[in-house]
Amino acid sequence: MRVLLTGHKGYIGTILVPLLLEKGYEVVGLDSDLYRQSTFGEGIVEIPELIKDVRDVEISDLEGFDAVLHLAGLSNDPLGNLNPNLTYDINHLASVHLAKLSKQAGIPRYIFSSSCSNYGAGGSDWLTEESAFNPVTPYGRSKVLVEQDVSQLADDNFSPTFLRNATAYGVSPRLRFDLVLNNLVAWAYTTGKVFIKSDGTPWRPIVHIEDISRAFIAVLEAPREKIHNEAFNVGRNEDNYQIRDIANIVKETVPNCEIEYAADGGPDTRCYRVDCSKILRVLPEFQPQWNTRKGAVELYNTYKKIGLTLEEFEGPKYQRIAHIKKLLAEERLNENLRWKTNVAASAL
Template sequence: MATVRGQHGNIQKVLLTGHLGYVGTVTAPVLAEAGIQVTGCDINLFDRADFAPGGTVPDIPNLGKDIRDLTVEDLKGFDAVVHLAALSNDPLGQLRPGLTQQINHEGTIHVAKQAKAAGVSRFVFASSCSNYGRAGEGFVDEEGKLNPQTDYGVSKVLAERDLKPLADDNFTPTFLRFATAYGASPRMRFDIVLNNLIAHAYTSGRILMMSDGTPWRPIIHVEDMARAFLATLEADPKAISGEAFNVCRTENNYQIRDLAEIVAKTVPGAHIDYAADAGPDNRSYRVSSAKIEKSIPGFKPKWDAVRGAQQIYDAVKACDLKVEDFEGRKYKRLAQLEALLQENQLDKDFRRTEPIV
């Protein structure tokens, strides 16, 4: 088996938490194709979201444990942890108050401490540009003020804060502040902005705008997210230890209305329509990618919104997506979790009530 041999490292075995989710199902094959032996850790909450046009869910070993229950013994033998597992968007913070912090913040620190004690050398944390929250009109870099507007954003800020002191000569935590994701995946989501706009446009002919379209968002294709993880594993640990990086391209910051215009040009016959209660969104930020370009030169994103919109449109057309699919539990994380709670497949702390099969 080939191994990832960056100038400063030799990463052979990686634990990928959240490997059965939207980003994880794309990331696992990218790491494996680079010669890394990948083991997953996921309780498989979103198995209904299989999406054939996005590819095949990777079949890799799965520890099958809640991240809050991982032990030093579970982590022994790994060279790195890529930590994706989390409650993944803002509305989930309202479903069970406190759980976003318990899982995204405290759970992350638990995994990192177990990894460090087990002799794991690198910990790559999937953070978020939502840390910036309301950032004004200018471009913000990694030294910019953190102003999260949601429980999700707060949880990522606190995780970064508490991971940083763990850095030393033998343990390299790195925080990848990802832009808003988009693109086709084997475990699809239609509750994120560009994917959602395409789904609405295809199924209804309307590009439904839930805000006034003025907020800024950086966006990144899910495949480029996977490339960022790989490039970070290959990077010089001295350049990335305890450091945060905006993961995007500076030119891939868009106002939401600009994305809507791209969708209108992509989906035949679709028109932009504003929801009755559409108004300003206080989450607005544009980010600079200068730091990652300098410190992690192996990161080479390949996608932009125009190409990505076409990919998503081709995918929803290939499976003839229906409104009931993308508006229901199948592709919306909040709806799926609510249903699992009602079916008693999850307890009040979002732990599986039955073993993972």
């Protein structure tokens, strides 16, 4: 099977690529590669690729594929808030356009990387795929809009599936430090403080990026009738935590550290506790391999191995929003987050 993976050089994509190759898939990537200067640790597995903005995809780019796995987009709330209009252009409109072109090209499967951010201010009650959307950020709203628009394209020849990933964690060649477990372990290792920026009460489901990748593969391999126009929460029920509980796990993992709350930390409106039993019931071949404690150990050992510093993880190399602002200040990107034509890719 030949698959197109957008965002193949991102945080999750660089983990999904080798897992797809191990399964024998022929994989082609599509990515504007905004974070080409942000590779962490070991290198990225190279595959045939189109270095192209997802907003610029043409039907000719989609010929000959059996499935599209769509990861590309602006990846977090602060980045989404940088320019909400761009978030809608990239995360919403471009995703719907890609789905429409995929359908026109005769591609039968379109697997969208959605998010539990769709539930937003969901409170502490368990939320299923049937629960109401309540997004509170441009990022979350963009994901909701894609699901609503793309689901209307479903027919006998086109099967979209929506994977609502819990908050991701884990080591990747394109590591992100803006994710709660990655961030708290980094603070603990580099400063001895598990630094919490809220009051610690919000609920958040978390899931390892390898398990997100396994969910994509499970959907790709599932019979059509199981995944046609379906949404799945991706994670494990056991890995729903209040932020303060994640902090305690980090404290128990990283030696000689203490929990510290930001002086101005208050309740976070993003609060959701998500039931992930549907994917395990419908797709029993999806077997998550990670839990939060195991993930904290992986992160701690990796940070220790490379000697991570506070300046590195808080600086513009790995912080998505800071990196984009740096590229804008250096005039490598224009205001629409496109590479400037006078900036040669080889020089980046």
